[in-house]
Amino acid sequence: MGVEEAVAAAFRSDWGRIVATLIRTTGDWDLAEECAQDAFARALETWPDGAPDKPGAWLTTVARNRALDRLRRAGVEAAKLREVALLPAPEVPPADESGIADDRLRLLFTCCHPALPLEARVALTLRTLTGLTTAEIARALLTSEPTMAKRLVRAKHKIRAAGIPYRVPPSEALPERLDGVLAVVYLLFNEGYAASTGDVLVRRNLCDEAIRLASLLVRSMPHSETFGLAALLLLQHSRRAARVAVDGRLVTLDRQDRSQWDQEAIADGLALLARADGDGPYALQARIAAGHAVAPTADDTDWRRISELYATLLAVTGSPVVALNRAVAVGMADGPEAGLRLVEEIESSGNLTDYHLLPAVKGDLLECSGRADEARSSYERALGMATNELDRDHLRRRVAALGSADPLVVRRLRDV
Amino acid sequence: MKYLMLVCGDENGDFSGVDLDPTAWVEEMTARGAREDGHRLAPTSTATTVRRRGTEVLVSDGPFAETKEQVGGFDIIEAADLDEAIEIASKHPVARIGTIEIRPFWDQ
Numbered sequence: 001m002g003v004e005e006a007v008a009a010a011f012r013s014d015w016g017r018i019v020a021t022l023i024r025t026t027g028d029w030d031l032a033e034e035c036a037q038d039a040f041a042r043a044l045e046t047w048p049d050g051a052p053d054k055p056g057a058w059l060t061t062v063a064r065n066r067a068l069d070r071l072r073r074a075g076v077e078a079a080k081l082r083e084v085a086l087l088p089a090p091e092v093p094p095a096d097e098s099g100i101a102d103d104r105l106r107l108l109f110t111c112c113h114p115a116l117p118l119e120a121r122v123a124l125t126l127r128t129l130t131g132l133t134t135a136e137i138a139r140a141l142l143t144s145e146p147t148m149a150k151r152l153v154r155a156k157h158k159i160r161a162a163g164i165p166y167r168v169p170p171s172e173a174l175p176e177r178l179d180g181v182l183a184v185v186y187l188l189f190n191e192g193y194a195a196s197t198g199d200v201l202v203r204r205n206l207c208d209e210a211i212r213l214a215s216l217l218v219r220s221m222p223h224s225e226t227f228g229l230a231a232l233l234l235l236q237h238s239r240r241a242a243r244v245a246v247d248g249r250l251v252t253l254d255r256q257d258r259s260q261w262d263q264e265a266i267a268d269g270l271a272l273l274a275r276a277d278g279d280g281p282y283a284l285q286a287r288i289a290a291g292h293a294v295a296p297t298a299d300d301t302d303w304r305r306i307s308e309l310y311a312t313l314l315a316v317t318g319s320p321v322v323a324l325n326r327a328v329a330v331g332m333a334d335g336p337e338a339g340l341r342l343v344e345e346i347e348s349s350g351n352l353t354d355y356h357l358l359p360a361v362k363g364d365l366l367e368c369s370g371r372a373d374e375a376r377s378s379y380e381r382a383l384g385m386a387t388n389e390l391d392r393d394h395l396r397r398r399v400a401a402l403g404s405a406d407p408l409v410v411r412r413l414r415d416v
Numbered sequence: 417m418k419y420l421m422l423v424c425g426d427e428n429g430d431f432s433g434v435d436l437d438p439t440a441w442v443e444e445m446t447a448r449g450a451r452e453d454g455h456r457l458a459p460t461s462t463a464t465t466v467r468r469r470g471t472e473v474l475v476s477d478g479p480f481a482e483t484k485e486q487v488g489g490f491d492i493i494e495a496a497d498l499d500e501a502i503e504i505a506s507k508h509p510v511a512r513i514g515t516i517e518i519r520p521f522w523d524q
Binding site for chain 2: 113115161162163164165169173
């Protein structure tokens with residue numbers, strides 16, 4: 001392993017821990033980030049002459065000494081300096097009242113505090129725990145660097161000025177706050193997974209970081225939903241190589257080359273899922289993802305089980321988007337007419353009126369029932385609502401294929 | 417840390433059947449050393465807004481902004497951190513029907 005790779009590996013494994021520990025001991029977020037940065041810069045300079053045996057401990061010591069220097073120069077009193085100097089080795093951090101020892105968890109709960117705006121929670125988590133630069137975060141979240149810098153400064157200022165505590169919440173507040181943390185980790189993953197725009201490498205990085213945060217949570221907070229989220233992320237991530245075509249187009253589930261699915265990630269995801277014993281939204285979504293992951297071909301998919309899982313998920317979340325997904329699954333399990341009935345229920349409920357996938361799904365189900373004319377007007381309605389060029393292109397091809405005598409063409413284009 | 421709690425709600429709303437008496441809350445928070453001071457305020461129909469621009473003092477009737485909910489009272493609390501302040505505010509009876517804004521005191 002070359003020096004740069006060694007430093008990069010240490011960065012991935014130790015950045016968050018070093019920043020988190022320095023924030024706890026100094027109370028100064030900027031100082032913590034800057035001293036961690038200095039330590040990694042020093043590593044790049046000095047490791048070519050011989051890398052240390054314990055890179056994490058080396059980096060912690062360098063960062064701590066740097067912080068001591070700067071605090072001393074700033075005239076900080078002796079008691080505070082002692083606290084920083086006694087900063088423990090990363091292996092033995094003290095436990096707080098929640099019994100949780102890892103400083104990164106304190107940092108994660110602080111970054112995800114509900115008193116911060118949601119977008120700031122995501123950005124702050126990325127900056128402090130994963131060490132992405134402000135420019136990288138701005139690119140990943142599709143905003144400008146000055147906007148992102150301002151958002152981070154504001155969030156750190158609020159933490160200090162409003163007295164947001166640096167700790168894992170006590171057990172009575174934990175379930176609620178853990179939900180908030182899981183939501184941020186999920187959002188972070190989706191930012192990397194969902195959009196097709198933006199810097200591909202940075203986006204891939206977001207998914208990896210979200211998975212690492214989820215495994216950190218699994219180790220220290222073994223709740224059903226934590227396992228569910230970690231499993232869900234791994235199962236979705238296992239399809240990453242198959243879901244984008246050479247031309248950049250997204251490939252839908254039924255047309256993906258399943259030999260490209262990452263079997264190791266699937267196995268890890270299934271093992272985590274086995275430990276999720278509740279019916280929370282992440283566990284349910286992970287079970288749905290697992291239903292796809294274990295099907296050798298799209299035709300082997302157990303749509304009955306998936307439609308039942310969607311029904312439970314709908315009961316838990318009440319989300320109309322889940323209701324639409326359920327309609328698709330029921331259409332696959334019980335035939336298009338049954339799916340259509342559910343789509344019509346959603347329509348008459350007045351939900352999703354601006355959502356192009358509602359008429360798109362309806363068009364598909366109508367087409368499968370042999371009602372080509374109605375399918376056409378549904379697709380055209382969807383076209384009028386879709387803003388994404390990939391979606392529009394797809395819908396145009398569906399309209400063009402309508403009435404085609406070749407069922408294979410229809411089949412190839414079917415991918416709702 | 418010191419925080420100001422602005423206790424807000426719709427002063428024209430009908431809350432008959434909801435017990436909004438803060439006496440028990442005041443007693444509990446005072447006993448635990450969390451509440452230092454506070455009071456209910458007369459309705460916004462009694463409010464007067466004052467501005468001085470140059471040498472001119474501008475006085476007008478009413479609150480500084482028309483909002484759906486109005487400040488109906490305040491409390492000054494001492495809490496270890498924002499989580500404790502949130503816990504204290506969430507127990508105030510008005511939190512069930514109105515909104516409580518927590519503002520830290522300006523720190524030099």
